[in-house]
Amino acid sequence: MAAFARRLALGPKQQARLERASLLDAACLSGLSVMFLGGAWLPADGAGHRGRPVAAFAVVLAGLVVFCLAFVVQVMVVVSGQPAFLLAREKAMGVRPRSVGSGDPASAGTEVSVYRDDADSYAQLRRYEVYIDGKRVGRLRRGELVNIPVAAGSHSVQVRISWRSSGEVPVEVGSGERVSLICRAKPGARTDLGGVTRQRDGFLLLREV
Known part of the structure; x- marks a missing residue:
């Protein structure tokens, strides 16, 4: 996400926010991973257990929801600095x-x-x-x-x-x-x-x- 942000020519303050809220990167990647796993679970020819396509679709949908939520929150953090708790710096x-x-x-x-x-x-x-x-x-x-x-x-x-x-x-x-x-x-x-x-x-x- 940071590399993508640089391509969007974000300012230093926005890039710093993105770096400090980098846990959202992990959420986005997790969502994508779940989507890919769900897609890989789908039978290639439609054969297999009757409930398998439904379960695989549910997995893909769950991954999509996680990715979209994390991405929207990431945009909010970069633009407005909110939710502020995601930007809190840890104390030693x-x-x-x-x-x-x-x-x-x-x-x-x-x-x-x-x-x-x-x-x-x-x-x-x-x-x-x-x-x-x-x-x-x-x-x-x-x-x-x-x-x-x-x-x-x-x-x-x-x-x-x-x-x-x-x-x-x-x-x-x-x-x-x-x-x-x-x-x-x-x-x-x-x-x-x-x-x-x-x-x-x-x-x-x-x-x-």
């Missing part, structure tokens, strides 16, 4: 950290903090996995923050989702210090179907702040 939420340090008292308060940008519209219902020195230490939904205690010194940080990941970011953490990083998917990731299948490293962005 604390995630219980998992200790990966050596347990040395000297490293108390020494940690790496990773925040997933709440404007990240890619895979909103899934979590990014946070790795430090090759070990998974936390998982992040959009707008979430995780603080990981580490030993003072050099570490590498990476975020992953399925087979896609960011590059490994080296950090130097002093005793009693916190190093903060922010992550999100690369711009346009949600509509770049080719990048999802081809690109491995660099699909997610991770940087120190």
Whole structure:
């Protein structure tokens, strides 16, 4: 939908609304998927169980209703910004950290903090996995923050989702210090179907702040 919106030459404000209400994209795609499934269920030659064509038509009709409703609401959001609750930005939420340090008292308060940008519209219902020195230490939904205690010194940080990941970011953490990083998917990731299948490293962005 975002790519389609760009073709319609929407303004920056309208495009931003579309990105922030991207769950409606999933509803539209779900409706289309249900329609295709219902169509595939129809017998090619009209043969089969007597009730099968009726059930398949009902499935197609249900998918059409879902698609139309989601599309109409999406147009309303883009044009007027309503319903406003679909545009509400999530607040950062604390995630219980998992200790990966050596347990040395000297490293108390020494940690790496990773925040997933709440404007990240890619895979909103899934979590990014946070790795430090090759070990998974936390998982992040959009707008979430995780603080990981580490030993003072050099570490590498990476975020992953399925087979896609960011590059490994080296950090130097002093005793009693916190190093903060922010992550999100690369711009346009949600509509770049080719990048999802081809690109491995660099699909997610991770940087120190």
